[in-house]
Amino acid sequence: MRYYARKLGFYLVALWAALTLNFFIPRLMPGNPVDTLLAKLQQRGGAVDPSARRSYELLLGTDTGEPLWRQYTSYLGNVLRGDLGVSVSAFPAEVTEVIGQSLPWTVVLVGIATLLSFTLGVTLGTITGWRRGSRLDSLIPATTVLAAVPYFWLALILVLIFSSTLQWFPLFGGYDTYLATGWNWDFISSAIYHGTLPALTIVISSVGGWLLGMRNMMVATGSEDYILTAHAKGLRERRIMTRYAARNAVLPSLAGFAISLGFVVSGSIITEQVFSYPGIGSKLLQAVENSDYALMQGIFLVITVAVLAANLLVDLLHGFIDPRTRVTT
Amino acid sequence: MTQHARWRRTRRAMAGAAAVALLAAGCGSGGGNGGGTSGPADTLVAYTGQAGDYQRNFNPYAPTMIEGPGNIFEPLFFYNVVRDDAPVPRLGTDYSWNETGTELSITTRENVTWSDGEPFTAHDVAFTFDMVRAHPTMNAIGFDGESEVVDDTHLVVRFAQPAYLEAPTVLGKLWIVPEHIWSTFEDPAQNTVQDPVGTGPFVLGDFKPQAFTLAANPDYWDGEPALKNIRFVSLSGNQAGADALAAGRIDFQTGPVPDLHNVEKNYPGYRAITTHVFQIALFTCSDTALGCTGPQTDPAVRRAIYHALDRTQLNALAYQDTAAEISPGFALPGRDDAVISEQLTDRVAPMEADPARAEQVLQEAGWSKGGDGVYAKDGEKLSLSVRVVSGWTDVITAADTMTQQLKAAGIELTVAQSSWNEWSDARGRGDFELVFDSLYPGPSPDPYYSYNYFFHGDNTAPVGEVANPNFARYDHPEVNAALDALQQLDPADTAARQPHFDTIQTRLEADMPYIPVLTGGTTSQYNAEKFTGWPTAEDLYAFPAVWQRPDNSQIYLNLKPAGGE
Numbered sequence: 001m002r003y004y005a006r007k008l009g010f011y012l013v014a015l016w017a018a019l020t021l022n023f024f025i026p027r028l029m030p031g032n033p034v035d036t037l038l039a040k041l042q043q044r045g046g047a048v049d050p051s052a053r054r055s056y057e058l059l060l061g062t063d064t065g066e067p068l069w070r071q072y073t074s075y076l077g078n079v080l081r082g083d084l085g086v087s088v089s090a091f092p093a094e095v096t097e098v099i100g101q102s103l104p105w106t107v108v109l110v111g112i113a114t115l116l117s118f119t120l121g122v123t124l125g126t127i128t129g130w131r132r133g134s135r136l137d138s139l140i141p142a143t144t145v146l147a148a149v150p151y152f153w154l155a156l157i158l159v160l161i162f163s164s165t166l167q168w169f170p171l172f173g174g175y176d177t178y179l180a181t182g183w184n185w186d187f188i189s190s191a192i193y194h195g196t197l198p199a200l201t202i203v204i205s206s207v208g209g210w211l212l213g214m215r216n217m218m219v220a221t222g223s224e225d226y227i228l229t230a231h232a233k234g235l236r237e238r239r240i241m242t243r244y245a246a247r248n249a250v251l252p253s254l255a256g257f258a259i260s261l262g263f264v265v266s267g268s269i270i271t272e273q274v275f276s277y278p279g280i281g282s283k284l285l286q287a288v289e290n291s292d293y294a295l296m297q298g299i300f301l302v303i304t305v306a307v308l309a310a311n312l313l314v315d316l317l318h319g320f321i322d323p324r325t326r327v328t329t
Numbered sequence: 330m331t332q333h334a335r336w337r338r339t340r341r342a343m344a345g346a347a348a349v350a351l352l353a354a355g356c357g358s359g360g361g362n363g364g365g366t367s368g369p370a371d372t373l374v375a376y377t378g379q380a381g382d383y384q385r386n387f388n389p390y391a392p393t394m395i396e397g398p399g400n401i402f403e404p405l406f407f408y409n410v411v412r413d414d415a416p417v418p419r420l421g422t423d424y425s426w427n428e429t430g431t432e433l434s435i436t437t438r439e440n441v442t443w444s445d446g447e448p449f450t451a452h453d454v455a456f457t458f459d460m461v462r463a464h465p466t467m468n469a470i471g472f473d474g475e476s477e478v479v480d481d482t483h484l485v486v487r488f489a490q491p492a493y494l495e496a497p498t499v500l501g502k503l504w505i506v507p508e509h510i511w512s513t514f515e516d517p518a519q520n521t522v523q524d525p526v527g528t529g530p531f532v533l534g535d536f537k538p539q540a541f542t543l544a545a546n547p548d549y550w551d552g553e554p555a556l557k558n559i560r561f562v563s564l565s566g567n568q569a570g571a572d573a574l575a576a577g578r579i580d581f582q583t584g585p586v587p588d589l590h591n592v593e594k595n596y597p598g599y600r601a602i603t604t605h606v607f608q609i610a611l612f613t614c615s616d617t618a619l620g621c622t623g624p625q626t627d628p629a630v631r632r633a634i635y636h637a638l639d640r641t642q643l644n645a646l647a648y649q650d651t652a653a654e655i656s657p658g659f660a661l662p663g664r665d666d667a668v669i670s671e672q673l674t675d676r677v678a679p680m681e682a683d684p685a686r687a688e689q690v691l692q693e694a695g696w697s698k699g700g701d702g703v704y705a706k707d708g709e710k711l712s713l714s715v716r717v718v719s720g721w722t723d724v725i726t727a728a729d730t731m732t733q734q735l736k737a738a739g740i741e742l743t744v745a746q747s748s749w750n751e752w753s754d755a756r757g758r759g760d761f762e763l764v765f766d767s768l769y770p771g772p773s774p775d776p777y778y779s780y781n782y783f784f785h786g787d788n789t790a791p792v793g794e795v796a797n798p799n800f801a802r803y804d805h806p807e808v809n810a811a812l813d814a815l816q817q818l819d820p821a822d823t824a825a826r827q828p829h830f831d832t833i834q835t836r837l838e839a840d841m842p843y844i845p846v847l848t849g850g851t852t853s854q855y856n857a858e859k860f861t862g863w864p865t866a867e868d869l870y871a872f873p874a875v876w877q878r879p880d881n882s883q884i885y886l887n888l889k890p891a892g893g894e
Contacts, residue, residue: 029750030748030750030751030754030755031750031751031753031754032754035753035754035757035795036750036753037392037393038797038798039753041392042769042798048469048769048798049469049470049471049498049772049782050782050787050788050797050798051468051469051470051471052469052470053795053797054465055465055466055467055468055469056392056469058465058466059391059392059466059467059518087384089393090384090393091386091391091392091393092386092391092393092519092521093384093386093521098384101382101538102382164572164575164576171569171572171573171576171578173539173563173564174539175539276380276563276564276569278382278538278539278563282380283382286380289749289750291750
């Protein structure tokens with residue numbers, strides 16, 4: 001029990017540290033939301049009267065003159081109550097509303113893509129590791145090359161081939177905007193259709209990592225004594241591969257997978273930019289461009305909590321699966 | 330300026346990304362278009378530069394609103410900033426000033442109804458004016474008039490001072506809202522007006538975070554518009570806009586596309602129009618009394634730079650030849666021809682470089698050339714840094730070209746790139762020697778407004794405090810006095826105004842706090858095959874930029890589906 005209590009305590013301290021950094025880092029950036037907003041309006045057709053500045057300062061409440069430490073304490077208090085404040089770039093929408101609107105898109109897209117990539121990578125890794133030295137080994141350099149190609153480049157190439165030239169997939173967007181949003185088949189199928197290419201690029205660029213890791217673990221487990229024993233007992237090759245070797249080899253990958261699930265919520269800013277996807281990554285970019293501290297803090301908070309939660313889960317699971325990790329002296 | 334403003338998103342993306350995407354756009358344009366893909370024949374698909382989801386906000390007074398002014402909520406009059414036209418009546422039919430310019434009498438339109446069926450009267454106008462005045466958070470134009478309703482179609486607005494020059498903002502930029510609905514709002518500034526009720530030619534159709542539609546208002550006072558639907562879509566930026574244009578998915582967008590010279594060839598059915606209103610200049614931190622330091626505080630240095638620039642080369646290398654001539658007095662050539670002073674040495678800035686002249690100006694001011702070919706005075710080298718935003722490729726190209734041009738005149742220029750936030754912060758606080766930016770126009774085709782914004786001492790601040798928007802820290806008593814005098818005069822009295830305009834322009838030419846570069850072009854592309862009635866260079870009835878409100882509503886009112894469909 002003490003093991004779990006200590007873990008939880010550690011995560012609470014980490015959460016507090018992350019919250020504090022979330023508060024201070026955006027404020028170290030140059031610029032402030034009012035000037036950013038004004039500069040934007042000026043470039044958009046101009047005619048911004050000098051009076052506008054005062055008016056927007058009052059409206060956005062950025063000119064409170066409150067000392068930083070007081071802002072910090074009220075920020076911590078608000079976070080505990082679940083109040084993330086008002087977004088300046090989408091004023092007067094609440095940060096929770098902005099995040100709530102975009103988070104599902106990212107979680108579903110990146111979540112499914114990560115899951116697919118993991119499953120595919122581990123399966124292929126199992127087979128190539130088991131049949132090492134065969135022709136299948138050529139998969140490894142092939143997929144690692146794809147993983148090494150800069151992601152945005154790969155994404156743009158795919159857009160060029162499949163959307164612009166072949167026109168198999170839509171150029172941009174998360175769904176066909178002519179359809180009614182909701183749980184109807186037309187909408188869901190259009191969301192799937194629009195999500196395919198972005199998901200594909202994520203899978204292609206990340207499958208190599210899983211494959212390589214799994215394959216190497218398979219090679220290592222393949223030389224274990226219990227595998228030899230299994231062979232000696234005359235078990236079927238396939239059974240040895242899946243039930244004996246892969247089951248042990250997948251452990252490190254599984255831990256990695258849980259952690260990468262935590263990063264799913266942070267999305268993939270570049271994917272969302274390239275495909276104009278309505279997810280959290282594009283919101284983060286919008287927040288940074290507009291000095292929207294509240295929205296930045298909100299998004300960082302969600303990411304932090306998700307990563308910490310995933311880590312905690314892995315920690316606890318490991319303690320459960322592998323008793324060696326929770327031995328205390 | 331708009332040109333580079335619109336490039337922003339692309340530039341922020343990695344350079345490689347831009348290169349590939351240009352390729353993608355280029356290839357995409359070959360793959361046929363047809364115009365049929367952008368929806369039904371009476372639906373216009375507009376891309377305003379919206380990136381990411383739309384947050385539902387139709388409050389015309391909120392800086393973050395997504396649509397409303399002009400299309401849903403109308404002003405009393407429409408002022409065309411690109412041509413010296415008389416105001417076009419919208420909800421107002423007539424207005425007049427008393428002799429001293431303190432009392433504005435407005436006649437409002439009869440037989441207008443709100444889109445919920447209630448009648449519109451002068452009471453709604455007075456309510457709107459009072460509401461703006463009572464809420465500093467909505468009063469972005471500094472309105473302080475007192476309104477009094479005479480009858481259902483007449484009202485009077487009284488000002489403490491002569492307020493002739495407030496007419497374009499009061500009549501053209503205050504969007505009239507229905508009293509019977511807005512009087513129930515607790516805080517109208519914070520209300521997002523989810524279901525807007527206005528008098529405008531369009532009403533809100535369906536709304537989704539990635540796109541929304543405005544539908545023609547069947548009961549519009551001037552008859553239902555021929556354009557039945559406007560669909561506003563959201564894309565991730567310029568590049569996605571150019572791609573969508575190539576694929577024929579959008580009908581109207583503002584922003585540069587690759588190979589601007591050949592839009593008609595590359596995008597069959599589409600045309601491009603370039604309008605010149607944003608005056609590109611090198612803003613200098615000019616006044617030592619306000620805390621500026623550096624060689625650019627010497628007016629001779631600023632004039633030398635002015636002469637050393639080869640504007641033809643800049644236009645070709647950085648702006649795809651979309652920019653136009655600029656006047657050193659900052660009146661717009663073309664629109665303000667009548668105002669451009671006869672007393673200016675150069676009516677428009679010379680397009681060719683004259684390094685010999687530049688060196689002469691420097692020598693007369695006591696600068697002498699050092700062994701390294703760069704001028705110096707009292708041990709101070711004539712070396713300047715210009716702040717530009719990293720990723721704004723056209724501005725960076727322009728600044729790099731200038732570096733070469735100024736070198737020939739013995740002036741050293743270094744280009745300092747920084748992020749946009751940092752750049753705009755430095756510009757506001759005066760933390761720069763030169764900054765590459767542009768002057769924007771006012772609410773009406775009158776150069777007074779940009780003069781007042783950028784040259785009046787009231788709108789500047791010492792270095793370290795935020796200037797708004799007289800970033801050059803220019804504070805000259807003669808110019809201030811001339812601007813104050815203009816405020817007292819009826820704009821119709823051109824003879825009385827001209828001496829003041831002469832003073833301002835000649836002072837600007839002599840002092841050059843803003844070194845004129847070129848007048849930047851704003852380029853829009855539109856689907857001319859699907860719709861007729863677009864503004865053209867010959868008939869510039871509104872500023873043709875998709876994001877310019879309420880100009881875009883004038884355009885939408887004027888559009889007709891082609892082919893009588």
